[in-house]
Amino acid sequence: MSARREFLKNAALASAALAVKPILEMDLPTGKTVKKPIVLSTWDFGLKANEGAWKILNSGGRALDAVEAGVKITEADPNERSVGYGGRPDRDGRVTLDACIMDEFANIGSVACLEHIMHPISVARAVMEKTPHVMLVGEGALTFALSQGFKKENLLTEPSEKEWKEWLKTSNYKPIVNIENHDTIGMIALDANGNLSGACTTSGMAYKMHGRVGDSPIIGAGLYVDNEIGAATATGHGEEVIRIAGCHLVVELMRQGKSPEKACKEAALRIVDITKNRGKNLKDIQVGFIALNKKGEHGSYCIQGGFSYAMHDESGNRMITPEFYLK
Known part of the structure; x- marks a missing residue:
């Protein structure tokens, strides 16, 4: 028995x-379920940036090289008035730039309040690869950039200077959502080897106080990459993203098993709740998150309509409009 x-x-x-x-x-x-390579970036100018990144990704290149090359296209475009060359200045008429970069090994580099350098993202990468530090700011960042062979130049273009002088007549400082005067290009990519990297770069809010720094150069706020889980980047009002360590939160939510879209939504709704609790007007705030996981699944969510992101994979390059909170 x-x-x-x-x-x-x-x-x-x-x-x-x-x-x-x-x-x-x-x-x-x-391996069959992973969608790679793939690259995402914020706003309409992400389409051109994605093309630059895709050339590297499609030839088997590293995600880190792809995101740097991609955002450099936007940094160098004088017609994009919220990033790099041609970016709107602060209230003193000075163009100050912020950027950060992160690779698959959790190596990080960042610069903030950097003047006179066309490509702050490349300076951020140099900080990552050639110094014992992770962040340099202001004059120190400029001195380092010049020591590395970067060229000092005037980044204030005639159209941006003209707008600034017109603004000085009233000096009324009230950022308006979705006009891309305070926005960023954030880019995250998964390469053919299954590795993730990200980059984020901006000229910050137009007519900000000199020395103001938003979320874009802050690892964990404007950008975060965990090569075991996924990557996220943010755009919009940086103060609100910093308040919740936004992109780190998105990645941690993906670690808990949430899809990229659901992770972005939960992070955005946390900002919504905090804003309400602080007695602030939600209509004056815009934040958008985009996220990508190790399977190549992607998603986004924002507080109010008007935000979109660009996605490039083997099927092509296209814009995607995410869901949002304020209807």
């Missing part, structure tokens, strides 16, 4: 194992 019970017990265990195995295999990410 004992032998018969043992036989039935073993048979039951074997049957249970066979029943569970397909479920486990379905849940585990495999």
